[in-house]
Amino acid sequence: TTSDVDKRRILETVLETVGDRATVVAGAGTNDTLHTVKLAKDARDSGAHGLLVVTPYYNKPPQEGLYRHFVQAAEATELPVMLYDIPGRSGVPIATETLIRLAQHERIVAVKDAKGDLFAGSQVMNSTDLVFYSGDDALNLAWLAHGAAGFVSVVGHVVGSELHRMIDLHRAGRVGDALAVHRQLLPVVDGIMMKAGGAIMVKAALGMVGQDVGTTRPPLVDADEKQNAELRACLVAGGVKLTDS
Incomplete structure (x- = not known):
């Protein structure tokens, strides 16, 4: 429910507040690829250190559509990209095979996983250099045990x-x-x-x-x-x- 102007103001406030004490990853994902590209560029221009790009929601694109969407977001700026896999809200998961393809892009470096499939996540981590973060607070410790680096947490x-x-x-x-x-x-x-x-x-x-x-x-x-x-x-x-x- 935040507008593009809101997003920019929030990001700039956070960057001003934390300075160089933290890496600031800005949410730039929507269910519209062109809008996502715009938000990615806005975040870059505001000084974000990385981008969080969610799976397009509601329109349920096929895996090839997801792949192209994420690649276009990654190509929009020089910032590293964290994919956000949350099928409970988006309606479609990022398949293991798609994650492995996306890992070949030099700027797609991490995954926030709210899918909760620990075995699939383990397969991706075993096959790629993607860094996983728990996106489901109920599974934080379980994800650590499977090799995740940390959490993107609500609690x-x-x-x-x-x-x-x-x-x-x-x-x-x-x-x-x-x-x-x-x-x-x-x-x-x-x-x-x-x-x-x-x-x-x-x-x-x-x-x-x-x-x-x-x-x-x-x-x-x-x-x-x-x-x-x-x-x-x-x-x-x-x-x-x-x-x-």
């Missing part, structure tokens, strides 16, 4: 330091300790991702930890009293310190 807006710790522990071979963090965060994932949709609930959660991020935009609606109460209980159970209670 990370609230528990980012804990997720960072999980990654560090897993990389250090302390798998049991990483599992303990995963289990600690299960109520947080449940409260934000499983109740009323991540965008709605993460906004509510941010308000509970002292971050005023405003309301949702239509067609989304804000969490109601019952949802907020359930979310608050989940956050407390996951060890999150609230500031609104």
Whole structure:
């Protein structure tokens, strides 16, 4: 629900705020290839360090259409591209064979996986140099175990330091300790991702930890009293310190 002007303003604000402390990857994907190319160029011109390009949604292109769409996005700028595979929202997955083809492009370097097919992801990682990131907070630890580099997380807006710790522990071979963090965060994932949709609930959660991020935009609606109460209980159970209670 953000306009092109909104996207540019958000990106420029983030870049100004974080400076050189982080790599900023800008969302540039739509279900219109020409519009995606425009957004990619806008992000490049604003100073983004990379692009996140989602599978075209609603129009359900065939695999050859997906391939051409992603290649055109990658050709639009010199920035590295992370593909976003989320068939639950787009209606069509990026097939393993298509990912392997796309990996041959020098600027297509990573995948945000919200498809949840760990075996297929393992096959792609075994056959290419694509770097995988979990795009499903329920599977964060599972993706690490299968070779993913990290997460592109919704709950990370609230528990980012804990997720960072999980990654560090897993990389250090302390798998049991990483599992303990995963289990600690299960109520947080449940409260934000499983109740009323991540965008709605993460906004509510941010308000509970002292971050005023405003309301949702239509067609989304804000969490109601019952949802907020359930979310608050989940956050407390996951060890999150609230500031609104």
